[in-house]
Structure formats: structure tokens, C-alpha cells
Amino acid sequence: MSISSDMWKRALKIAERIRKEDDFLIVTHIDADGITAGSIAAETLRNLDKDFEIRFLKQLDPLTVKSLREDGRLLWFTDLGSGSANIIGDAIITDHHEPVLEVPREKRGDILAYVDAVETATEYHLNPHLFSHNGSTDISGAGTAFMAARSISKTNDYLSALAIVGAVGDMQAQKTGRLTGLNRQILEIGKKAGVLEWKMDISLYGRETREIHRMLQYSNDPPFPGLTGDDKASIAFLLDLGIDLKYESGEWRRWIDLADWERKAIINALINLVLDYGFPAREAERIISEVYILRNEDEGTELHDAKEFSTLLNSCGRYGKAEIGYRVCLGDREEYLEKARALLQGHRQVLVEMLNHIKDGGIREYGSIQYFHGGNSIPEEITGTLAGMALSSGIADPDRPIFAFTEKDTGEIKVSGRGTQAMVERGLSLSEIMKKAAEKIGGAGGGHDIAAGATIPKGSEEEFLKMADRMVKKQMKI
Numbered sequence: 411m412s413i414s415s416d417m418w419k420r421a422l423k424i425a426e427r428i429r430k431e432d433d434f435l436i437v438t439h440i441d442a443d444g445i446t447a448g449s450i451a452a453e454t455l456r457n458l459d460k461d462f463e464i465r466f467l468k469q470l471d472p473l474t475v476k477s478l479r480e481d482g483r484l485l486w487f488t489d490l491g492s493g494s495a496n497i498i499g500d501a502i503i504t505d506h507h508e509p510v511l512e513v514p515r516e517k518r519g520d521i522l523a524y525v526d527a528v529e530t531a532t533e534y535h536l537n538p539h540l541f542s543h544n545g546s547t548d549i550s551g552a553g554t555a556f557m558a559a560r561s562i563s564k565t566n567d568y569l570s571a572l573a574i575v576g577a578v579g580d581m582q583a584q585k586t587g588r589l590t591g592l593n594r595q596i597l598e599i600g601k602k603a604g605v606l607e608w609k610m611d612i613s614l615y616g617r618e619t620r621e622i623h624r625m626l627q628y629s630n631d632p633p634f635p636g637l638t639g640d641d642k643a644s645i646a647f648l649l650d651l652g653i654d655l656k657y658e659s660g661e662w663r664r665w666i667d668l669a670d671w672e673r674k675a676i677i678n679a680l681i682n683l684v685l686d687y688g689f690p691a692r693e694a695e696r697i698i699s700e701v702y703i704l705r706n707e708d709e710g711t712e713l714h715d716a717k718e719f720s721t722l723l724n725s726c727g728r729y730g731k732a733e734i735g736y737r738v739c740l741g742d743r744e745e746y747l748e749k750a751r752a753l754l755q756g757h758r759q760v761l762v763e764m765l766n767h768i769k770d771g772g773i774r775e776y777g778s779i780q781y782f783h784g785g786n787s788i789p790e791e792i793t794g795t796l797a798g799m800a801l802s803s804g805i806a807d808p809d810r811p812i813f814a815f816t817e818k819d820t821g822e823i824k825v826s827g828r829g830t831q832a833m834v835e836r837g838l839s840l841s842e843i844m845k846k847a848a849e850k851i852g853g854a855g856g857g858h859d860i861a862a863g864a865t866i867p868k869g870s871e872e873e874f875l876k877m878a879d880r881m882v883k884k885q886m887k888i
Contacts, residue, residue, distance in 0.1 A: 414592060417541045417557065424502055424534050425561035428454070431484045434462040437470075439489040439551065440727035440791075442579025442720040442735075446552040446572040447488035447504065449739035453569055454559040466732040468791075469865070470494045471854070489551025489576075492537050493856045503535040504554035506545035506580075507856060508841055538592065546858040548591025552576025556596060570600035571704045572739055578702060579720030581861070585831050587613070587699035597702070605706055612665060612677055613699035618715045621662035622676075623648055623655060630799050632696050634680060635687045651675050666710065692832070712751070713738075722750050725757035728791035757792075764788050764796055765805070773806045777879035778888045780807055783871065784816040794826035794863060801828050811838060811882055815871055823871060825855065825864045827878075834859050837885040847877040 438448030455462045485501035492509035536554045556573035559566040600606030616625040626644040684694045702716035712718040726735035737746035797814040800806040811829045827840040840862035844855030848864035855864025
């Protein structure tokens with residue numbers, strides 16, 4: 411392989427271990443990347459006729475790790491595990507989050523300290539950060555799981571489609587408008603296998619399934635001044651361009667139903683709209699991006715477009731129904747797909763309600779950062795999504811990182827941080843902030859430079875904000 415041969419060598423080593431074992435417990439995250447990663451692992455083991463069970467977790471903590479290790483089966487962590495690699499010990503980890511490898515000296519006699527050396531923690535650990543790659547942009551958790559699957563057999567190349575859904579769901583194309591790094595290699599594998607294709611097109615959600623005016627009305631990334639949130643204005647905008655919104659039968663047209671000239675006219679008008687309102691050229695450029703199509707899925711469904719597929723899966727995970735998304739990934743196109751669609755519809759309604767709740771409560775400034783506190787009114791599973799929407803929709807200051815707090819069922823506080831690519835280019839690393847600030851007040855956190863999360867004790871929010879503010883000022887040289 412031309413890209414990162416050392417990573418492929420590690421994947422081959424993992425493949426050898428998988429062949430030798432007979433019974434597995436797959437442990438994976440609940441978001442789109444985690445669901446696709448777990449599904450890839452499950453399909454791989456099923457193709458080998460191995461015994462396995464899959465378990466979905468929001469996060470790993472030492473007590474959970476201890477319980478998992480007592481299970482007795484070989485653990486395969488997908489899209490998580492790297493942050494606990496120093497206490498996991500003998501297991502397979504295919505992840506892309508920043509790893510923690512060294513066991514603190516004061517804990518080496520603790521019952522949870524199962525490893526004493528970095529070598530043990532990395533023997534069957536596939537993570538881009540261990541090979542000088544970026545886990546935020548080069549490859550996702552689903553991608554590393556796919557590397558292991560392909561190293562077992564090229565007959566698993568069809569699973570590259572799920573790996574790309576995971577990468578898109580993890581927003582790995584956000585920086586450049588296209589997937590890069592190892593993701594690019596996975597795309598080529600998928601194209602050769604006949605399961606993937608891609609092209610430049612409008613980047614908005616709903617290309618396959620939404621009526622054209624609804625696609626504009628509900629756009630928040632990027633938002634369109636005068637159109638976002640206004641169905642009548644969106645309809646008028648399209649009619650002024652000479653776009654027929656319906657067929658003669660009365661059926662609404664979608665983006666995929668339009669002629670090339672119609673698509674070009676809409677894109678050009680949207681670009682001019684954004685620029686006329688004084689948005690930077692970077693925002694206008696984001697209107698067009700690479701889109702990824704799953705060739706084996708039906709056109710006009712959520713599963714044909716990687717962005718819509720990943721959104722469907724995220725809606726399952728956020729409401730404690732990751733198993734439904736997993737079943738869809740494994741090929742159920744009837745019962746579980748309908749259940750997933752129902753969750754997606756409910757998810758959209760909840761987001762609208764919660765975003766209005768945030769508008770009413772207001773975003774508060776704290777030095778170089780901003781935040782909102784949802785108390786126990788906002789479900790913890792969508793806190794990060796709402797923070798990102800607030801940042802991209804104009805509700806929040808687009809030049810400051812945003813932190814969102816909500817109370818968990820356990821009484822602890824969930825913190826979600828979101829930034830922009832422009833902030834990251836200035837030095838922002840939310841993963842570092844979440845990890846260091848949370849640890850100092852008895853919590854735990856991590857993630858990526860542009861998006862990260864943490865759990866902290868209730869009542870420590872003010873102290874967390876103080877540390878986050880200091881760190882942001884230092885990182886971004888404010």
C-alpha cells in the first residue's frame with residue numbers, strides 16, 4: 411500500500427490475531443462512526459464464521475474497562491479504546507482518537523493497570539496518531555476497522571462504503587470539502603469494488619430526499635441569510651431563478667431530479683447571496699464539496715448518500731438506539747430502516763425545539779470563549795450537535811469556540827466543545843482543553859481539535875470555563 415505502509419503492517423498483525431481467535435466482544439461508540447466501525451467488525455467476524463457479540467457505549471471509564479476485561483472473550487474496540495489504552499491491556503483497538511499509552515507511575519500497582527509498557531498497549535492497536543497521521547482528517551474509527559477487515563481478505567472491500575459513511579459522519583471532510591489521507595485510499599478501494607463513487611456537488615443535507623426548497627430552508631451549515639428557516643422565502647428564491655418546484659403530477663422535485671443547468675443556477679445564486687451578505691469567501695466555497703454515493707443503495711433514499719446515511723445513524727445513537735443503526739448497516743432495509751427513519755424525524759423535531767430553547771436562553775460570553783447551559787432540559791446526546799448548529803447558524807459568535815453544558819442522568823455534567831476550521835488553523839485544540847481542564851477538576855475528556863467532549867463534576871462549570879478560557883487564549887494567541 412502506498413500510504414502509510416506501517417499502518418497496513420499493523421492491520422495485518424491484527425488480522426492474524428483475529429484469525430486465531432474464536433470468540434469476540436466488539437465494543438464500539440454510539441455515533442455514526444462508531445456504528446459503522448462496529449458493523450464493519452461484525453461483518454468481518456461473520457464472514458469468518460466467528461462467534462461475537464457487539465456492545466455500544468457512550469464512553470469508556472476504568473470501571474467499565476474492568477468489567478469488560480472480566481468477560482473472557484477477546485475484546486475488539488472500534489472508534490474508542492485509544493483513550494484508555496493504558497489500562498485496557500490485551501485487546502484489539504481500531505480507533506482514531508488521541509491515544510493514552512503510558513500508565514501513571516502511581517497507578518502501576520492498581521488493579522486497573524494491566525499494562526506496564528507502551529509496547530503492550532500498541533501491539534494490536536491501530537490508530538493514525540501512532541503513525542504520524544491526523545485522526546481528525548486522515549481516517550476515522552470506521553476506516554481503521556476497515557483496514558483490519560481488508561487485511562483479512564479483499565473480499566471485505568465492499569465494507570469500504572461503511573467506512574466512508576463513518577468518515578463523513580465524523581466530519582472528516584469539513585476542512586477541505588473532500589476526504590483526504592487514508593480516507594482517499596479507502597475511496598479508491600471502494601470505487602474498484604464497485605460500491606462507491608464521488609463527485610463535486612452542492613454540500614447541503616438532503617440532496618437525495620428533501621424537496622429543493624426544504625433543503626434550503628433547513629440549511630444551517632452554511633446558513634443562507636433570508637432563506638434558512640423561511641420556507642416561503644426559499645420557494646420565492648427558486649421561482650425567481652425559473653426553477654419548477656413540482657412535476658406536472660404535483661410531486662415535489664428534489665435536488666437529484668434537477669437538470670444540470672438548474673443546479674448550476676441555484677449554486678451560483680447561493681454563492682452570490684452569501685458573498686453579498688458579507689460572509690467570507692471560505693463560507694461561499696463550502697456550498698460546493700465532494701459528495702459520496704453508495705452505489706449498491708437505492709437512489710432517492712437516505713442510504714444512497716453518505717451524508718444522509720451518517721445523519722440517519724447519528725439519530726439512532728443519540729437516542730439510545732444504536733442497535734437499530736447497526737441493523738441497517740448489516741442490510742436490514744425494512745423493519746429497522748423504518749425505525750431509523752422514525753428516529754431521524756423525531757431527532758429533527760427535537761433539534762428545532764432545543765435550538766429555540768438556546769435562542770431564548772442566550773449564548774453567554776466568557777473571555778475568549780462562549781457557552782450555554784442546558785441544565786436538565788437538553789438531552790446530553792445532542793449537546794454537541796446543538797453547539798455546532800449554534801456556531802454555524804449565527805446564533806453564536808462564529809469567531810469564538812463554544813462550550814455547551816448539560817446535566818447527565820448520573821448527576822455529572824456533560825461538556826461539548828465545538829470550533830471551526832479557521833479556529834483550528836489559529837491553534838485551537840479542543841481535545842487538549844477537554845482532557846487537561848476536565849482532569850484537573852476530577853473529570854475526563856478528549857476528542858478532536860475541532861470537536862471534543864468531557865464529563866465533569868456538577869458545580870465545577872465555572873472552574874472549567876476559567877481554565878478553558880486561559881487555554882484558548884494561549885492556543886490562539888489572543
